[in-house]
Amino acid sequence: MYRKGRKSEFYTELAKKQNYPARSVYKLKEIDKKYKIFKNGHRVLDLGSAPGSWLLYISEKIGNSGLVVGVDTEEIKIPLKNNIVFIKKSVFDLEKQDIKGKVFDIVVSDMAPKTTGVAFVDAGKSLELVEKAFELVKLFLKPGGSFVCKIFDSSSTADFFVKLEKHFDFSKRFRPKAVMKQSKELYIIGAGLKKL
Numbered sequence: 001m002y003r004k005g006r007k008s009e010f011y012t013e014l015a016k017k018q019n020y021p022a023r024s025v026y027k028l029k030e031i032d033k034k035y036k037i038f039k040n041g042h043r044v045l046d047l048g049s050a051p052g053s054w055l056l057y058i059s060e061k062i063g064n065s066g067l068v069v070g071v072d073t074e075e076i077k078i079p080l081k082n083n084i085v086f087i088k089k090s091v092f093d094l095e096k097q098d099i100k101g102k103v104f105d106i107v108v109s110d111m112a113p114k115t116t117g118v119a120f121v122d123a124g125k126s127l128e129l130v131e132k133a134f135e136l137v138k139l140f141l142k143p144g145g146s147f148v149c150k151i152f153d154s155s156s157t158a159d160f161f162v163k164l165e166k167h168f169d170f171s172k173r174f175r176p177k178a179v180m181k182q183s184k185e186l187y188i189i190g191a192g193l194k195k196l
């Protein structure tokens with residue numbers, strides 16, 4: 001049944017069955033299973049959150065005492081549960097008052113640029129997004145907190161990783177099974193933010 005693009009179809013069908021608006025949720029589930037990121041009561045900032053499958057998963061994991069704030073230029077396609085807040089904005093326009101003095105236990109970024117098909121251009125745009133996410137980490141993540149971000153892997157990944165790992169007790173590059181074979185996507189996990 002799933003011949004061409006088998007993995008993509010498998011996860012797309014699974015997402016439909018499980019009522020998630022995107023198959024990207026299975027990448028986060030795998031990361032969470034391996035690195036135990038989310039706990040009940042956590043406050044989470046989700047950058048690039050549309051259409052909302054990570055938001056839904058995180059909302060389930062953190063429960064009613066937690067809070068997840070999503071940010072995206074696009075609309076989300078999920079019902080806003082009590083523990084979800086959504087800000088429709090580019091991360092480049094995000095201001096401190098949008099977040100109203102909140103600090104977070106976790107920051108995640110699944111942001112991706114609109115791709116051109118030219119690998120080095122797309123990787124450059126992805127790097128800009130992940131650099132911005134890291135700036136926001138420095139503003140909003142609690143000491144001891146964790147950061148999960150997507151980057152399109154390129155010759156710049158190593159430099160970004162070196163910069164990031166200085167700020168965390170533990171850091172790792174991880175490629176979930178749910179990522180397509182031909183995709184350049186790679187996830188970086190930083191846990192235990194050191195005091196800045």
Ligand SMILES: C[S@@+](CC[C@H](N)C(=O)[O-])C[C@H]1O[C@@H](n2cnc3c(N)ncnc32)[C@H](O)[C@@H]1O
Nearest residue numbers: 048050051052053054072073090091110111112
């Ligand atoms: C792969 S999708 C995220 C999927 C999401 N994690 C989910 O599970 O539903 C990447 C998202 O990054 C968002 N994005 C790209 N540039 C952005 C920016 N400057 N500010 C906020 N979001 C951005 C896109 O609009 C897109 O919705």
